[in-house]
Amino acid sequence: MSTSRFIAIKVLTQVLQQNGSLSTQLSKQVKHLDEGQGLIKELCFGVCRFYPQLNTIALSLLQKPFEEKDTDLYANLLMGLYQLDHMSTPDHAVLHEAVELCRELDKEWATKLTNAVLRRYLREKEDILANLVSQPSMTYNMPKWLVKRFQKYWPEHLDSIIEATNAHPPMCIRVNSAQVSRETYQHQLLEKGIVSHETSISESGLYLDTPIAVHLLPEFAAGASSVQDESAQLAAEILQPAPGEKVLDACAAPGGKTGHLLELAPECVLTAVELEAWRLARIEENLDRLGLSAELHCADAGALETWWDGQPFDKVILDAPCSATGVIRRNPDIKINRKPADIEELVAIQKQLLAKIWQTVKPGGYLLYGTCSLMQEENEQQIAGFLECHQDAEMRPLNHLNATLALAGNLTERPYGTQLFPTIHGHDGFYYCLLQKRA
Template sequence: MSSRPISSRFIASQIIEQVIEKKITLSIALHNNESFKNAGKDKALIQEICYGTSRWYLQLEHILNQLLEKSIKKKDSRLKYLMIIGLYQLLYMRIPSHAVVSETVETCKNINMGWAKGLVNAILRRYIRESDKLDPLLGDNEAAQTSHPHWLIEQLKQDWPDEWQKILDANNQRPPMYLRVNQQHHARDSYLLKLKEVEIEATATPYSKQGLLLKQATDVEQLPGFNAGEVSVQELAAQLAAGLLDLKSGQNVLDACAAPGGKSAHILETQTDINSLTVVEKDPRRAEKLSETLNRLNLDAIMKVSDINELDSWWDKENFDRILLDAPCSATGVIRRHPDIKLLRSAKDVNAICELQKTLLNTLWRTLKSNGLLLYVTCSILKQENSDVIKEFINNNNDCMLKPINAQWGIDTGYGRQILTGQDNMDGFFYACLEKKC
């Protein structure tokens, strides 16, 4: 390895390589990369390159393949990722093209491929010369044009024939940053004034009385009172859950699959006189994040680090008045926040996830009181995980009744309410409220 300082482009190419080759999520790949952690002022640039490259990877890969005269050998795959992040910078970042070429070529030394400097230089310069021919390079390849996998495009066409193009466009946009004001500390308007004092622009949201939309994304450390629990970051569609639970004084509430804890916290902030909130999370690392969230907000819950389906490990046989099932899902509704989903998820994965969703519903139904409510939530926009799961569950359980959700947001599917990505500038979410009949 050269003694030349490790470049930000090298770190970014390492991270993208981990996502593609090892099937590691982008957030974990960033967290695990020591060079990224120690990158100082370059961290923002590396993160931008990684998220942007993930967002447009399928398009960038297609363009690179058109520019290359022959495929890159498997043993030289790191060179491929270096050129792809170079193309991302040329297409989507405001960095002078000569600087992109120079830095990318020099980074060949970091990856022990000094021999490839000429190739990298030629490929990037060829793209610059032929950038006005981008559309011909993409041809009729829908996956390359939209930077989405074929299976997902076809599924969205089937599920949402009038909306699929809007969804794909929304997925490729940068996501907005929403806040949830802790009403135990502030009314929303009073916190807006605090933001104004530090020159952070925000507007009140529809649908959530605690929601704020920031004009520009801001580091949480810059938010007044964040560490004191006065405010949290939470997407607007996710803020709808607490209200839909119809919480009442003295109730025992369960939040299943609760990490990272935003919805749990909102429940406790909204209804302070419930009898108890039990939060269950299977993954110890995610449970730790859940605990951190509640501690920052000075909120208390009964925490169980357990598998929901192993009832004896966490349930004391006392039934719940309200259950929030934020079910594991394909996360196809939050692709704009997690663009690596497009690279990591497959149609086969969705089939397996649906079976898990059905199992969780059946397990949790046993723990719900008569006349109790179970709120089924996903951040998916696929009917297979949403309306289809709920329809099957209702048909198989005579004591289950669908409670209508009367709202101005989303689409009534007949088995719940679906928000499609980008509608009212929200992420894609599905909600269904199930009541247990006597």
């Protein structure tokens, strides 16, 4: 039992010390462990998802915060509080494990402290929570600066954004239309007892009523389906690649949109560029599984001279690196690690990438700019600035999707581009703007 908890502490310690994302740390630590994976993930995701509340509670219980070198003890304490409040583990077992973990961490001196803090929480929980109730971290379970930004940009959507962002995300798959129709695949799922329903906007998506391991999906290894949120599925549907067209996926890993573009048009000539070598390998794996291929470059997409042969592209996706504030529910460590200064840095990177990648678009060709962000400076303000300096660029409507999205009531058409908000049982937050280069 405690092995899983010990690994969870290791992962959480790295996340709390800002040494990488939760998914990266998890994949490092749980690569060879089958047993206990579920518990490790539940503990790590749970602590991150509830971090703003757990952190406020923990700090109120400690006379002074743990030192940096004892972040592992803090992770242990947060994990204890998480289990007491959100899991069915009996209280006495939680306390016993937390104390044992101090010993496993070779910090016997912390056993009494950890035990006392958790016991006090159990004893005085009602009073403790009543004292903290007015703190925004408790009300929203979100860092204060993020709440402020959401409030500033989307006052009418604030409550629903917060609610969807704090919820468990649904599992959404994309059916590979080159292999099987969505209807047939839905039947194949049902034959295995997997209940699903169709996505309302994407033409290829299915939401599973209960998330399952991918190897249980029919013909997954043969490429019949892929895990991809509905909002991300829209990119290829908006761009509509055609046979023979030269297409660029500029920030491509792990290759979700690369694969989808090729499923829709296996005969298009696709180039995918990705900065990180280890992430490029994920594109290769995904394309291998789908039985599709593209020209892959490990490069800074903005350094055109390092990968581009000068032949312009008919269609381009720039799925830019972003704050991921539309997908916090899938990456809850964002609540811990994302800082306001990151947004400024990302805006500068996006601006530079957009200006450079625009040079690769053919006159008359299209560039779809997208982010999984809810921040206006990364989205509509970015595009407004771009259009001001690029007289050869024109905005285009997102074909049929705008009407469908508007009907579903979860899109806002902005002066520049289209913003999707996360919805509880539906898609993630995303932003798209389709640009055409004047012929």
